Amino acid sequence: MANLNVAVIGRKGYGREIGKKGTESDVTFYNFKKGSATITAIEPTSYPEKLSSLFYSISVSEVAIFVVSSIDAYLGEAMIAVDTIGIENAIFVLENVSEEEIKPFLKEFRFKAHFVENPAMLREFLMETVLKKEEREAEKGTVAIDHFFNVKGVGTVVLGTVIEGSIRKHDDLRLYPLNKVVHIRSIQKHDEDFDIANKGDRVGLALKNVSVDELRRGYILSSEELDMENELKMEVAVNRYWKGEIKNGMVFHIGKWVQFIMTRYEDKFILNRSIVFKKPSSFFIAHLDSKPPRIVGKGIVK
Secondary structure (H helix, E strand, C coil): CEEEEEEEECCCCHHHHCCEEEEECCCEEEEEEECCEEEEEEECCCCCCCHHHHHHHHHCCCEEEEEECCCCHHHHHHHHHHHHHCCCEEEEEECCCCHHHHHHHHCCCCCEEEEECCHHHHHHHHHHHHHCCCCCCCCCEEEEEEEEEEECCCEEEEEEEEEEEEEECCCEEEEECCCEEEEEEEEEECCEEECEEECCCEEEEEEECCCHHHCCCCCEEECCCCEEEEEECCEEEECCCCCCCCCCCCEEEEEECCEEEEEEECCCEEEEEEEEECCCEEEEEECCCCCCCCEEEEEEEC
């Protein structure tokens, strides 16, 4: 079963055109299944008020969908965010906007733009994309956690995305940043039980040896040894549209996987809690006090 994660940006609730509503918070998930192929649409429910909502949606997505009814600063900000993350394909569903109006704005971005006219064409495009995906098993794997809760008779359950490699039922994984070993009791993908999940899969994991009270969004499960730092010295590629300067004493946010962490700059980025990653790595940098675009750019740790 191959899965495709897509971020749906623009008109709130458009994810219903793709699938059935699932987990809902500051991000809302919509699920679609046809045969052995599945699509998970992730909508930033609290964007543009919260840039973090947009980051969480795009950080685990392979495709971005822009539902465009007007061309404004937040559309530009979202396109910059998608480009900064490195998503390679963006689909545009235009409502009251023509291709001729939006195409001039796309020249600065690296993603490939595709245009569809209606939800049926969109679903067809997404199904063609997911069916082309090759599932590859790996010895080790990593999961980014975005939601968690207690289920009566089951215990602690987390929802998340396999961001690297593969995980298996009965694996013992290290929980970062707690540095604690937890056991996978079961794996579900789109409400079906599986023994293995691969990169890109949306999973529900029943865990042993950890309570819900110990968890928070952005925690990472991995069979690999990952890096964990409270301070980062990075090479920063600044987004050309951001009008500020990086100065000592300024407060930023740094994103990686589903982590979005406040940091203060003092010749380096000093975080208010540990960030988990694997070297070499790139990071999303935002300045929430800026006017849109709030995306500073990308930071690199070698």
